[in-house]
Amino acid sequence: MSTLKDLLANINYNIKGRSPADLELAGLCLDSRQAKQGWLFAALPGSQVDGHDYIEQALANGCSAVLCERWPQKIAAKVCYIKVEKVADALGPLAANFYEQPSQQLALVGVTGTNGKTSTVSLLYRLFKKLGHKVGLISTIENRIDDEVLKSTHTTPNAIELQALLAQMRDAACDYVFMEVSSHAAEQGRIAGAHFTGGVFSNISHDHLDYHKTFKNYIFAKKRFFDQLPSSAFALVNADDKRAEVMLQNCSAKAYRYAQKQLADFRFRLLENSLSGLQLELDGQEFHCSLVGDFNAYNLLAVYATAILLEEPKTEVLRILSSLKPPAGRFEYVRIPNNPVQAIVDYAHTPDALEKVLQTLKATTSTGRIITVVGCGGNRDNSKRPIMAQKAAAYSDLLILSSDNPRFEEPEAILDEMWAGLSKAQQAQTYRQVNRREAIRWACQLAQAEDVILVAGKGHETYQEIKGERLPFDDREELRQALEEQLAKFV
Ligand SMILES: CC(=O)N[C@H]1[C@@H](OP(=O)(O)OP(=O)(O)OC[C@H]2O[C@@H](n3ccc(=O)[nH]c3=O)[C@H](O)[C@@H]2O)O[C@H](CO)[C@@H](O)[C@@H]1O[C@H](C)C(=O)N[C@@H](C)C(=O)N[C@H](CCC(=O)O)C(=O)O
Ligand SMILES: Nc1ncnc2c1ncn2[C@@H]1O[C@H](COP(=O)(O)OP(=O)(O)OP(=O)(O)O)[C@@H](O)[C@H]1O
Numbered sequence: 001m002s003t004l005k006d007l008l009a010n011i012n013y014n015i016k017g018r019s020p021a022d023l024e025l026a027g028l029c030l031d032s033r034q035a036k037q038g039w040l041f042a043a044l045p046g047s048q049v050d051g052h053d054y055i056e057q058a059l060a061n062g063c064s065a066v067l068c069e070r071w072p073q074k075i076a077a078k079v080c081y082i083k084v085e086k087v088a089d090a091l092g093p094l095a096a097n098f099y100e101q102p103s104q105q106l107a108l109v110g111v112t113g114t115n116g117k118t119s120t121v122s123l124l125y126r127l128f129k130k131l132g133h134k135v136g137l138i139s140t141i142e143n144r145i146d147d148e149v150l151k152s153t154h155t156t157p158n159a160i161e162l163q164a165l166l167a168q169m170r171d172a173a174c175d176y177v178f179m180e181v182s183s184h185a186a187e188q189g190r191i192a193g194a195h196f197t198g199g200v201f202s203n204i205s206h207d208h209l210d211y212h213k214t215f216k217n218y219i220f221a222k223k224r225f226f227d228q229l230p231s232s233a234f235a236l237v238n239a240d241d242k243r244a245e246v247m248l249q250n251c252s253a254k255a256y257r258y259a260q261k262q263l264a265d266f267r268f269r270l271l272e273n274s275l276s277g278l279q280l281e282l283d284g285q286e287f288h289c290s291l292v293g294d295f296n297a298y299n300l301l302a303v304y305a306t307a308i309l310l311e312e313p314k315t316e317v318l319r320i321l322s323s324l325k326p327p328a329g330r331f332e333y334v335r336i337p338n339n340p341v342q343a344i345v346d347y348a349h350t351p352d353a354l355e356k357v358l359q360t361l362k363a364t365t366s367t368g369r370i371i372t373v374v375g376c377g378g379n380r381d382n383s384k385r386p387i388m389a390q391k392a393a394a395y396s397d398l399l400i401l402s403s404d405n406p407r408f409e410e411p412e413a414i415l416d417e418m419w420a421g422l423s424k425a426q427q428a429q430t431y432r433q434v435n436r437r438e439a440i441r442w443a444c445q446l447a448q449a450e451d452v453i454l455v456a457g458k459g460h461e462t463y464q465e466i467k468g469e470r471l472p473f474d475d476r477e478e479l480r481q482a483l484e485e486q487l488a489k490f491v
């Protein structure tokens with residue numbers, strides 16, 4: 001087994017306390033409450049508190065090493081203190097060493113972008129499974145070690161959990177791992193130390209300004225992922241997004257572009273976009289699948305291009321791709337027998353996603369009305385709230401503003417901020433109902449036979465987070481029940 005000194009091989013550090021040369025770690029943690037005998041505690045300065053304030057607690061729980069950015073006042077002789085410039089940058093490489101470089105032993109592909117990450121990695125996972133590989137998946141909805149499903153708490157796990165998960169995937173003989181790289185993860189060094197075979201950029205639009213403060217910072221957080229790709233990797237970017245070239249500016253990986261609107265290495269042409277699916281010319285081949293919306297054509301093209309760059313056979317890739325379904329809560333239809341109303345649950349929680357989904361509905365719904373139920377999450381970017389309401393009003397015939405996950409905010413106050421994005425005329429035609437169950441019920445009561453209901457923002461989520469509590473709540477279940485209650489209308 002490696003000593004702590006071995007694990008620090010590629011890291012710049014200073015030492016106090018006991019020597020790392022004869023110290024073998026039993027585990028790693030960044031939460032003092034999870035610390036155990038013989039573990040290393042990484043003291044991360046966070047957004048709420050500073051991990052340095054919890055060093056004593058970690059030691060009381062038996063830790064024998066501490067990774068920190070400044071020396072604690074008390075140095076215990078039996079503990080090894082390692083001081084580095086930034087714990088967030090050192091922790092990933094240390095964790096990768098601890099787990100014996102799992103990402104060097106499989107092909108890891110990361111997908112970043114404001115929207116489309118889960119869709120893309122889920123499609124890649126299913127495609128590569130059907131191509132006969134053992135595959136790992138790291139995503140917002142779930143993590144998978146081939147067929148084994150594990151709960152996901154974040155879109156991208158922290159550096160320790162990520163390396164531990166990759167090690168499990170390596171041990172299960174996975175050849176490929178497809179993972180989402182959130183901007184928070186890139187910024188917080190959660191992916192430091194991971195060796196990528198490829199990186200994909202889907203798009204960037206308004207989100208997370210509560211955390212990144214400016215759009216420029218948000219762009220640079222995503223760019224950090226491309227800056228750290230090795231020269232052996234590929235970097236595949238959506239050239240129709242005007243920030244694609246920024247991603248490539250300091251990237252040493254081999255660049256490839258995909259696009260609809262301009263010349264690129266991989267292209268699609270939209271032949272037909274209807275509520276029953278997409279008809280495309282994909283890389284010169286006629287192609288059909290049941291995924292809806294031109295945004296999904298971009299996701300499919302990114303998946304196809306990734307598979308080709310990983311040297312999978314083109315005909316087989318297209319054949320399998322055309323049979324794939326979207327992941328849970330992404331343009332998911334909810335239908336019940338004898339109720340002709342079309343209802344769709346979608347995870348659109350950004351202005352761009354909401355606009356794209358509604359544009360698709362507008363383009364594919366000829367006779368009926370579009371009825372939208374949408375809210376915005378609490379304790380998240382509040383500058384997107386008026387814009388999301390504006391987009392929803394612009395494309396909907398009937399709009400009901402409701403709660404998403406209010407978290408610790410007042411639901412009515414969130415609605416006020418959304419409301420402010422509407423013109424007086426739009427306000428006069430918009431309903432407000434903070435109770436999401438009631439809002440969905442209203443939508444179903446209002447719907448006539450040809451109408452389409454969109455319930456946006458929560459997608460696959462099976463809870464609603466209110467004042468720190470996660471209460472069971474599933475848009476799809478709520479819709480089913482409310483559509484059921486309305487059956488009498490159609491007999
Ligand atoms: C804003 C953000 O990303 N926060 C993440 C961050 O927390 P933080 O900086 O606030 O941590 P903190 O509470 O200040 O604590 C600092 C350090 O002290 C430690 N601590 C704290 C208390 C204690 O008793 N003992 C102790 O050791 C903590 O473990 C932590 O290491 O580091 C924590 C540990 O890794 C994460 O759990 C936490 O995610 C929070 C829960 C979160 O909600 N994050 C979301 C916004 C997020 O990351 N989302 C992206 C997806 C976004 C998207 O693409 O849509 C994701 O990748 O999931
Ligand atoms: N390529 C795309 N461009 C724009 N919007 C998209 C795209 N793909 C999906 N969407 C929209 O964004 C929503 C979220 O999609 P998805 O879950 O794939 O994104 P994500 O990037 O994983 O989101 P998160 O940051 O929450 O993890 C979808 O429900 C759909 O409305």
Ligand SMILES: N[C@H](CCC[C@H](N)C(=O)O)C(=O)O
Pocket residue numbers: 155349376377378380404405457458
């Ligand atoms: N990854 C996103 C998900 C948002 C989903 C939406 N339902 C909300 O709760 O705001 C976030 O944490 O900001």
Ligand SMILES: [Mg+2]
Pocket residue numbers: 117118119139140141155180
């Ligand atoms: Mg996701």
